Amino acid sequence: MNVTIKDIAEQARVSYATVSRALNNKYGVDPETRRRVLSVAKELNYRPNAIARGLVSNRSFTLGLILPDVTNPYFPAVAAGIEAGAQERGYSVFLCNTNWDTRRETNYIKLLSERRVDGIIHAPVGNTLNEETEGLLPTVYVSNAPKNARQSSVIIDNIRGGYLATKHLIDCGYESVGFVGVSEHETMANNDRLEGYKTAFRRYGKEIKQDYIKFGDFRQETGYKIIQTMIADRSYPQAIFAENDVLAIGILHGIKDMGLRVPDDIALIGFDDISFSAYQEIQLSTISQPKERMGRLAVDLLIDEIESGDAKAAPRRVILEPELIVRKSSCRSTGSDEELLPRTEAGGSVPG
Amino acid sequence: MNVTIKDIAEQARVSYATVSRALNNKYGVDPETRRRVLSVAKELNYRPNAIARGLVSNRSFTLGLILPDVTNPYFPAVAAGIEAGAQERGYSVFLCNTNWDTRRETNYIKLLSERRVDGIIHAPVGNTLNEETEGLLPTVYVSNAPKNARQSSVIIDNIRGGYLATKHLIDCGYESVGFVGVSEHETMANNDRLEGYKTAFRRYGKEIKQDYIKFGDFRQETGYKIIQTMIADRSYPQAIFAENDVLAIGILHGIKDMGLRVPDDIALIGFDDISFSAYQEIQLSTISQPKERMGRLAVDLLIDEIESGDAKAAPRRVILEPELIVRKSSCRSTGSDEELLPRTEAGGSVPG
DNA sequence: CACGGTTTCGTAAACGTTTACAAATTTTTT
DNA sequence: AAAAAATTTGTAAACGTTTACGAAACCGTG
Numbered sequence: 146m147n148v149t150i151k152d153i154a155e156q157a158r159v160s161y162a163t164v165s166r167a168l169n170n171k172y173g174v175d176p177e178t179r180r181r182v183l184s185v186a187k188e189l190n191y192r193p194n195a196i197a198r199g200l201v202s203n204r205s206f207t208l209g210l211i212l213p214d215v216t217n218p219y220f221p222a223v224a225a226g227i228e229a230g231a232q233e234r235g236y237s238v239f240l241c242n243t244n245w246d247t248r249r250e251t252n253y254i255k256l257l258s259e260r261r262v263d264g265i266i267h268a269p270v271g272n273t274l275n276e277e278t279e280g281l282l283p284t285v286y287v288s289n290a291p292k293n294a295r296q297s298s299v300i301i302d303n304i305r306g307g308y309l310a311t312k313h314l315i316d317c318g319y320e321s322v323g324f325v326g327v328s329e330h331e332t333m334a335n336n337d338r339l340e341g342y343k344t345a346f347r348r349y350g351k352e353i354k355q356d357y358i359k360f361g362d363f364r365q366e367t368g369y370k371i372i373q374t375m376i377a378d379r380s381y382p383q384a385i386f387a388e389n390d391v392l393a394i395g396i397l398h399g400i401k402d403m404g405l406r407v408p409d410d411i412a413l414i415g416f417d418d419i420s421f422s423a424y425q426e427i428q429l430s431t432i433s434q435p436k437e438r439m440g441r442l443a444v445d446l447l448i449d450e451i452e453s454g455d456a457k458a459a460p461r462r463v464i465l466e467p468e469l470i471v472r473k474s475s476c477r478s479t480g481s482d483e484e485l486l487p488r489t490e491a492g493g494s495v496p497g
Numbered sequence: 498m499n500v501t502i503k504d505i506a507e508q509a510r511v512s513y514a515t516v517s518r519a520l521n522n523k524y525g526v527d528p529e530t531r532r533r534v535l536s537v538a539k540e541l542n543y544r545p546n547a548i549a550r551g552l553v554s555n556r557s558f559t560l561g562l563i564l565p566d567v568t569n570p571y572f573p574a575v576a577a578g579i580e581a582g583a584q585e586r587g588y589s590v591f592l593c594n595t596n597w598d599t600r601r602e603t604n605y606i607k608l609l610s611e612r613r614v615d616g617i618i619h620a621p622v623g624n625t626l627n628e629e630t631e632g633l634l635p636t637v638y639v640s641n642a643p644k645n646a647r648q649s650s651v652i653i654d655n656i657r658g659g660y661l662a663t664k665h666l667i668d669c670g671y672e673s674v675g676f677v678g679v680s681e682h683e684t685m686a687n688n689d690r691l692e693g694y695k696t697a698f699r700r701y702g703k704e705i706k707q708d709y710i711k712f713g714d715f716r717q718e719t720g721y722k723i724i725q726t727m728i729a730d731r732s733y734p735q736a737i738f739a740e741n742d743v744l745a746i747g748i749l750h751g752i753k754d755m756g757l758r759v760p761d762d763i764a765l766i767g768f769d770d771i772s773f774s775a776y777q778e779i780q781l782s783t784i785s786q787p788k789e790r791m792g793r794l795a796v797d798l799l800i801d802e803i804e805s806g807d808a809k810a811a812p813r814r815v816i817l818e819p820e821l822i823v824r825k826s827s828c829r830s831t832g833s834d835e836e837l838l839p840r841t842e843a844g845g846s847v848p849g
Numbered sequence: 850c851a852c853g854g855t856t857t858c859g860t861a862a863a864c865g866t867t868t869a870c871a872a873a874t875t876t877t878t879t
Numbered sequence: 880a881a882a883a884a885a886t887t888t889g890t891a892a893a894c895g896t897t898t899a900c901g902a903a904a905c906c907g908t909g
Contacts, residue, residue: 149865160889165867175887195612196551197865201894205548207612210592215573215580216772225567228594237612240562240592242580260547260559260589394776420568421773424746501895512859517897527857549895553864855906862900867893875886 148189157185168193199261208447209257209265209282211241211250217363217391218419219436220268223287226440227266234448236263245270254278264447266440272333283450287443288434289334290462297450297460299443303334306432306467307341307386310414313430313469314384315349317476319412322346323357323382325371325392338388338416357382361392368395369402372411376403384412384475390419393429397474413474428473435465500541509537520545551613560799561609561617561634563593563602569715569743570771571788572620575639578792579618586800588615597622606630616799618792624685637799639791641686642814649802649812651795655686658784658819659693659738662766665782665821666736667701669828671764674698675709675734677723677744690740690768709734713744720747721754724763728755736764736827742771745781749826765826780825787817 150168154161159178166174167182174182199205208231212220224240231238239257243249247270255278257265264283269275274291283296290298314322324342326335339358346353359375361367368387375381376399387393393415400411407413415422418433442463450458502520506513511530518526519534526534551557560583564572576592583590591609595601599622607630609617616635621627626643635648642650666674676694679687691710698705711727713719720739727733728751739745745767752763759765767774770785794815802810 147865151865161866162868162890163888165865166888169867171868173887178887192607192611194552194865196548196557197894198867199548199894200546200552200865200896201867203894215567215577218570218573221567221570221573224592225594228567228592232594237591237593237608239589240576240580241589242577242584255544256589259544398776421776424750424773424779427776499895503895513896514860514898515858517895518858521897523898525857530857546895549864550897551864552866552895553897555864850909852908853906854908855904857902857904859902860900861898863897864895869890869892871888871890873886873888875884877882877884879880879882 147194148191149194150191152189153182153185153191156189157182203261205261205263206236207260207262208236208238208444209241209253209260209262209267210238211243211253211257211265212268213243213245213270215240215242218421219288219389219417222419222436223268223440223443226437226442227287227444228440229437230441230444231448234444236444236448238266243270247271247275251275251278254281258282263451266443266447270332272331272336283447285443285447285450287439289332292333295460297446297462299439299446299463299465300334301434301439301465301467303337303467304341304344306416306434307338308345309341309467309469310338310386310416310432311342311345312348313471313475314386314412314414315345315351317384317412319382319384319476321354321357321382321384323354323359323375323385324388325359325361325368325385325396326388327363327392328360335388342386354382356380363389363391365391365395365398368392369399372396372399373403376400376405381411384408385414387413387415390415390417390422390429390431393431393474394422394427397427397429407474408476412476415474418470423472430472430475431470433468433470435468439465499546500543501546502543504541505534505537505543508541509534555613557613557615558588559612559614560588560590560796561593561605561612561614561619562590563595563605563609563617564620565595565597565622567592567594570773571640571741571769574771574788575620575792575795578789578794579639579796580792581789582793582796583800586796588796588800590618595622599623599627603627603630606633610634615803618795618799622684624683624688635799635802637795637802639795640786641684644685647812649798649814651791651798651815651817652686653786653791653817653819655689655819656693656696658768658786659690660697661693661819661821662690662738662768662784663694663697664700665823665827666738666764666766667697667703669736669764671734671736671828673706673709673734673736675706675711675727675737676740677711677713677720677737677748678740679715679744680712687740694738706734708732715741715743717743717747717750720744721751724748724751725755728752728757733763736760737766739765739767742767742769742774742781742783745783745826746774746779749779749781759826760828764828767826770822775824782824782827783822785820785822787820791817 150161150164154164164182167179210227241253258281266285266287268288272292274294286294286298290300326339359371361371387396400407415429415431418431422429422431502513502516506516516534519531562579593605610633618637618639620640624644626646638646638650642652678691711723713723739748752759767781767783770783774781774783
């Protein structure tokens with residue numbers, strides 16, 4: 146059906162081995178025959194069969210991308226970086242959507258291993274590593290990495306992010322600062338953000354009030370409901386740090402629908418800087434992650450590991466800096482920019 | 498390195514052909530040996546090599562998904578449907594992001610054909626078909642289809658959508674209704690929406706005012722600027738139909754930042770119903786597409802074609818109904834629900 | 850117990866490449 | 880002009896499966 150290397154061989158009156166060498170620019174083929182082979186190939190509109198090639202070379206130039214939810218704007222942003230980077234280096238990527246389900250994660254990893262991908266980029270949901278699949282394939286974790294992962298990862302310093310967010314609110318002068326997080330799917334990223342929150346309290350010698358720490362999931366409605374019951378109960382802080390922007394936007398609406406104002410009655414800061422947070426009507430202060438860059442770094446790391454063959458070399462843990470973005474939901478910038486908290490120690494270095 | 502069918506054969510003391518038959522539940526293998534083979538396979542943690550399998554069967558159980566921009570919330574919504582549907586039927590999908598670039602579209606199609614995908618789902622950018630690649634692979638177009646495409650497609654009735662949006666604004670009693678569209682990347686979908694706009698004017702015997710028809714690209718900022726210059730020029734309609742929600746949201750902010758109110762000073766309706774349009778602070782009226790369902794329909798169509806082998810059978814053109822969603826940016830519902838415009842004739846039928 | 854019919858199994862070829870090795874050809878050296 | 884060296888080419892094996900075909904083993908029947 147499809148035209149193969151043998152068809153070319155016939156037309157060009159050489160053996161198919163020579164055709165293979167000519168097409169792959171291998172050393173040791175006469176320039177004249179190479180020319181002839183290439184011209185025949187073009188004429189027949191030859192497309193090499195990547196599958197056959199993969200079988201013998203044991204390399205598919207294919208990656209898996211496992212993420213919890215394409216529909217959550219955070220992930221497409223990093224996926225864009227991954228796709229672009231992979232494409233530039235000759236790899237194609239399989240899209241795998243887990244719906245925040247760890248069992249689906251496991252299934253996908255097994256599937257990808259059957260498809261003989263050369264590696265996977267994984268934005269995992271849990272905070273513990275999956276012993277059944279760890280090490281099955283070269284992996285780079287992105288945006289969240291399980292505790293004591295034995296693989297490389299590209300994340301931001303979530304503790305620092307949580308610290309920056311909380312510090313900002315404290316610096317604004319708010320007496321009480323609450324925290325709304327997601328517990329349903331505990332991730333290291335989330336744990337760390339809470340940790341950063343606590344650190345800020347410690348630094349400022351303030352006491353944490355458990356009533357002002359709430360947990361839900363990662364949906365807008367949840368944030369909406371949580372804040373509304375807090376307000377209804379007349380037990381709410383002056384400011385809130387929400388663990389991600391989607392939650393924060395829900396909270397924002399919850400506050401307004403209860404007839405209170407942001408930031409005058411309750412100030413608010415989110416995390417992630419999804420594109421909609423910048424919208425005029427929302428103007429959510431937040432902690433920004435370099436999402437696309439994280440994606441690029443992750444593929445580059447992965448492909449480097451694959452191509453250098455030292456997949457088993459010391460895993461690299463790239464930890465990027467989060468950035469405080471002050472919009473209108475918190476307070477005007479305080480200007481105090483002192484680096485009270487040193488950056489969290491990274492196991493590896495941060496490139497470029 | 499990896500455990501193969503031969504390793505199993507050895508352990509189970511049968512030929513590897515028998516192993517293959519046992520693993521694939523083929524007819525003609527003794528229940529006892531099958532049991533033995535399966536148990537050895539499990540014990541050795543065998544994972545079939547999809548690449549080798551693909552080589553001989555000439556089927557990769559792999560699809561390509563080509564879309565213009567993962568970062569635009571419309572596309573992840575349909576991608577989610579596609580991914581889920583494909584996964585359920587045993588297919589994996591390659592993510593291909595074209596950045597609204599037709600040359601990248603062509604390159605991706607060629608690449609996918611080298612990877613021997615069984616078919617592709619394509620949300621194309623142009624309105625003309627690419628003669629170089631058309632027919633190279635079984636294809637289903639989604640969300641936009643080139644004029645006289647020879648392949649199946651799943652789209653909504655964009656003429657009707659444009660009509661519904663415009664009619665809604667006219668019914669609200671606005672004297673003048675403008676149109677803001679994207680011209681940079683002309684698509685059939687966009688052309689049709691404008692067509693629907695014009696149809697509504699014709700039905701109502703109103704005259705179209707060219708000053709109120711503007712074009713830009715598909716970015717928020719563009720909508721923002723377009724409306725601001727209109728307002729600055731003191732030449733703007735009472736209501737605006739924007740060709741997509743991203744544009745509409747830009748317009749929304751543009752209006753507010755000029756000190757005017759929505760809908761009191763200028764009413765607004767968008768198209769697509771991306772998730773953020775529903776946000777409390779935005780409340781954009783819009784025309785909704787069943788995005789996830791479109792994705793599912795598209796994969797199902799594609800896989801049916803692939804598996805039935807009649808890829809060359811008459812292409813099916815599935816045309817779904819758009820739905821008017823009235824929020825707060827236009828006017829209260831008018832209640833007039835008469836079906837003035839018959840649905841656009843479809844070349845095929847709309848399945849259950 | 851011979852025989853035809855089933856059922857189970859193994860051998861071999863095939864899928865489209867890459868690549869080690871050897872053969873053939875050309876070029877260089879003496 | 881022969882020998883040696885270098886270049887170019889072909890043959891064959893390999894990658895891990897599936898599957899057509901035929902051989903072997905088993906079954907029941909007369």
